[in-house]
Amino acid sequence: MPVLLHRVPEPLISNRVHLHLLSDSTGETLEMLAKAALAQFEDADVMRHFWPMVRSRQHLERIAPELKANPGLVLFTLVNPETRDRLEEICRQLGLPAVPILDRVTEALEKALGQEAHGKPGRQHAMDQAYFKRVEAIQFTIAHDDGVGWENWEEADIVLAGVSRSSKTPTSIYLANRGYKVANIPLVVESPPPPKLFELKNPMVVGLTTAPERLVQVRRNRLLSLNEERTTDYADQEKVKAEVAFARRMFADNGWAVIDVTRRSIEETAAAVIRLYNERETRGTTQGAKPI
Structure with missing residues (x-):
């Protein structure tokens, strides 16, 4: 799973940023990681846009106008390849940076465990x-x-x-x-x-x-x-x-x-x-x- 990191467009480099959080589950993990990262920055004016349970292209199409109207940084945890591909395509078209924040950790675990990740949305919230x-x-x-x-x-x-x-x-x-x-x-x-x-x-x-x-x-x-x-x-x-x-x-x-x-x-x-x-x-x- 390659990490897609776009060059941040000049208009985004300011003390105020729109932060879009897209998750195919409850978004609890994504919110926690975003909060931990933001704690490292003082006086940052961040407008958060939270999009949980994103599991289809149709859902993404409804979100796309909001991304265009409020350009900013996109952080996501989407495991379905089709949904990921469409989000990355939308971000490329809009010139927005998109960061799959769990990819590096997942890749490292795949190597360490010698097996591929299941890629099931919300697996950590399963009723096990x-x-x-x-x-x-x-x-x-x-x-x-x-x-x-x-x-x-x-x-x-x-x-x-x-x-x-x-x-x-x-x-x-x-x-x-x-x-x-x-x-x-x-x-x-x-x-x-x-x-x-x-x-x-x-x-x-x-x-x-x-x-x-x-x-x-x-x-x-x-x-x-x-x-x-x-x-x-x-x-x-x-x-x-x-x-x-x-x-x-x-x-x-x-x-x-x-x-x-x-x-x-x-x-x-x-x-x-x-x-x-x-x-x-x-x-x-x-x-x-x-x-x-």
Whole structure:
């Protein structure tokens, strides 16, 4: 599959660009890759045009006028040869750069595996065993948020523990979408967690911690969003420091891995959790706490 890269016409070289994303499936992969690439450019004025489920020449013919009216960069993940050929032809006629963003990776895998790619649209979204595992993980995670259902924690892959507003729930949901069954528990000084937390054998328990100063800021913003203006211990500097110290002692006493989420995005925190989980699975045993 040759990579079609046209010379970018002069009118396209500016701080503003129309970005056309064409996919023969949901376009989730394409959007993610485009977003990752765009993050490398500051102050870029990008107009995105999203075209999912493009699986026929007829569909392409309906899109062609939009490409002509809004000339820009075309990124695509189309595996059907006829559809690809027609898109490349349209782009040549309009003088637009067209980039099949998965071709280089697919070619490298074909060489490494010694076999040709199947070329089936949306194959990564097929309702196979992995798909149903992911659905099950999402259902489990939603049902075991914020300390709920602790009786079933042994069924989890991962249990996240941390004080309030330490990104437990969004990180859990992100991990669930990756196929991991996750439970999470808020650590409150006045209300010790259920004993079950300290008896778990199967799940990997990970402690999430953060800088008290950052946590105070997050909690104050939370209170403002709830129109709560009165002074509470929830966002008190000294109380928050004591909470964080309490959680950290618990992590250390139980030998749980610790992740500092102060300067991490949800995606970065989840990636760190997955790395710890994979290392644990490779070793086939648990290890003592090691902050990352």
